[in-house]
Amino acid sequence: MKNQESEKYMNNVIIGGEADCRPFSVSKPEIYVAHISGGKDSTAMLLRLLEENRLVDQILFCDTGLEFPQMYEHISKLEKYIDRPIIRLRAEHSFEYYFFEYHPKRKNPELEKYDGMSWAGPQNRWCTGTLKIRVLSAYLKELKHKYEIIEYVGIAADEPKRIKNKCYPLVEWGMTEKDCLAYCYERGFDWGGLYEIFSRVSCWCCPLQSLSELRKLYEYFPELWKQLERWDESTWRQFRADYSVKDLTFRFKFEKKWQDRGGDIKSRAFYTALKEELEKNETE
Numbered sequence: 200m201k202n203q204e205s206e207k208y209m210n211n212v213i214i215g216g217e218a219d220c221r222p223f224s225v226s227k228p229e230i231y232v233a234h235i236s237g238g239k240d241s242t243a244m245l246l247r248l249l250e251e252n253r254l255v256d257q258i259l260f261c262d263t264g265l266e267f268p269q270m271y272e273h274i275s276k277l278e279k280y281i282d283r284p285i286i287r288l289r290a291e292h293s294f295e296y297y298f299f300e301y302h303p304k305r306k307n308p309e310l311e312k313y314d315g316m317s318w319a320g321p322q323n324r325w326c327t328g329t330l331k332i333r334v335l336s337a338y339l340k341e342l343k344h345k346y347e348i349i350e351y352v353g354i355a356a357d358e359p360k361r362i363k364n365k366c367y368p369l370v371e372w373g374m375t376e377k378d379c380l381a382y383c384y385e386r387g388f389d390w391g392g393l394y395e396i397f398s399r400v401s402c403w404c405c406p407l408q409s410l411s412e413l414r415k416l417y418e419y420f421p422e423l424w425k426q427l428e429r430w431d432e433s434t435w436r437q438f439r440a441d442y443s444v445k446d447l448t449f450r451f452k453f454e455k456k457w458q459d460r461g462g463d464i465k466s467r468a469f470y471t472a473l474k475e476e477l478e479k480n481e482t483e
Contacts, residue, residue, distance in 0.1 A: 230256045230346035237270050238400050241353030243379035244368050258285045263330040264294050265402040269391030290330045317436035318406045406438050417451050
């Protein structure tokens with residue numbers, strides 16, 4: 200059953216049983232652009248659009264350089280499967296350049312002594328803005344000189360709060376996130392098992408992901424975790440407000456020891472012991 204926000208969207212844009220995403224006044228040729236992150240929702244959207252012979256002129260993928268190796272394999276596999284080019288958009292510089300070297304004008308003068316943007320935070324998601332939004336906006340700005348752009352965005356029917364003024368085929372079709380994953384699996388796309396490990400698949404090094412997702416990264420991708428440790432040791436801002444990557448490594452090892460003794464890592468006793476051990480570890 201579709202929620203009220205989804206129904207509101209569909210009531211506003213569906214004409215003749217199909218979402219009409221065209222602008223009301225068209226003075227330039229139209230171009231239909233599909234945005235894909237490579238995840239389950241945008242992949243399902245693209246596959247169904249093409250299966251239904253809907254207009255898709257360009258397929259855009261913003262490459263941050265921080266996707267899981269399996270995601271890049273997925274993008275290549277998807278490109279071969281649909282037999283259409285996927286345009287890969289990238290920022291002028293790499294993540295590591297912005298992270299370690301770029302020196303922006305700081306609002307806080309005390310931070311002027313530091314180079315690099317360092318880790319993103321809840322109030323400063325610079326990586327999304329620099330590596331995705333600005334790159335995509337610049338590309339679309341050039342297109343707008345020649346075309347009226349109709350954008351397909353892969354937001355699922357059970358994500359109504361993310362709906363804005365664009366075209367959302369998954370909402371039109373009533374496809375939830377669960378539906379999208381099943382749809383992709385049925386067509387042979389499995390991301391090398393990423394969705395069997397993580398609930399969401401995006402930049403592997405994001406400090407804003409949950410502790411449970413970071414624990415999975417630590418367990419299943421030790422080489423990426425080592426990279427995370429190296430970056431955290433070489434920058435001026437701690438990975439998270441509550442933990443450095445070194446602290447997280449210590450915590451995850453301590454969790455295993457605690458569980459091996461039959462302890463509950465959600466108990467007050469665990470957190471008390473963890474705090475004591477972390478403090479002891481810092482003084483050594």
